[in-house]
Amino acid sequence: MLIQTTQLEKKVTTSEGELQILHPINMQIAAGETVAIVGASGSGKSTLLSLLAGLDLSSAGDVLIDNEKLSELDEEQRAKVRADKIGFIFQSFLLIPSLTALENVMLPAELAGHKTAEQEARELLAQVGLSERLHHYPNQLSGGEQQRVAIARAFIGTPKILFADEPTGNLDKKTGNTVEDLLFDMNAKSGTTLIMVTHDGELAKRCQRILRMDAGRLNEEQRDVA
Template identity: 55%
Template sequence: MSESILRVEGLTKQVSDSGGLLTILHGIDFALEARRSAAIVGASGSGKSTLLSILAGLDTPTSGRVILDGHDLFQLDEDARAAVRAARLGFVFQSFQLLGNLTALENVMLPLELQGRADAREAATEMLRRVGLGERLSHYPKLLSGGEQQRVALARAFVVQPALLLADEPTGSLDHATGERVMALMFELNREAGTTLVLVTHDRAIAQRCDRQLHIEAGRLLD
């Protein structure tokens, strides 16, 4: 059995609002082995995106631990967490999150340049070719379709060879047919790279393609 690359222990998130203390996540526990995939599913407002944000170290829990590839994220300061994110994580968002003033190639090069990679241009070019955008290297996001923008986002996420890829409703801004093609590409790239995948989705068919489904209801993990 593979070693767990991600362990979540007793994760709780509380915030204060006008009505007092609101608990968004209640004692979440799970582990995920390397090279496996998990879908986080649940109704809107159930805590899915909050959980994903904490897994990325972008939000902090009230209590509990997230251990990513041996790193206890919340025992690290923000600079150290950022370093772990840069080295270990890839992200794919519903809204693509491409930089509009950068070309497709420059968007994919950016995380490599932040790592100080001397081969950033070559690696980014090859990754864009891999996702079928070898003829779109110099195009800016506004000149690309939604499906093409999400393929650039996939290239940017996978080019750093992350240990863990986090995807938040990756087909939410796409029509059904385009979304199907993007998801097929994501799972194919995931297998090739040997990456561990955690995605938030409302799409039952996408969730069923994952090795595990983590059902959240009112901030509680049901299984």
């Protein structure tokens, strides 16, 4: 399995005592799968995504990425796992305002030491239909264009795993549909494992599996089999 959790928990201490955000979670995700994590606000979806990506540490249990236990790695080692194997798409795009579209996409590859970073970035921006926007800054791009830049950035280096947190949450329906199509098309071409958090039921149905969070507990929805 590419991703596996064993008795994964997250607790935080508040002024009112200990709060259990995630109850023990055991899950497995195979290479190449597309998985949606759905649930109400505050159900623990984004917390789970952060733990799976190594952006946050669990209170108990383990996350294994490619058989590596994240709990046994220090922050530098976890950062290397993210750089080598993981791409991210965020609802708020998180592009660097002072960098052009091309430079934003190049950045992860440059940090990873890719000598062909610019060529890779140009090819990815062409795939998302932004060849004419290479030298535009984020504030010169529409929301849909910014999200397409973010998708191109996430795919640079051909990550094994792509995490997407509400990838169309800040877009109108028409633009969101275009971005969805692009995301799944690029995912299919690259063979990347896609794990996304979404409130959009129609978007979730496009994934092979739907995992539902409910008050910190995870359940898998049964899909109709034709």
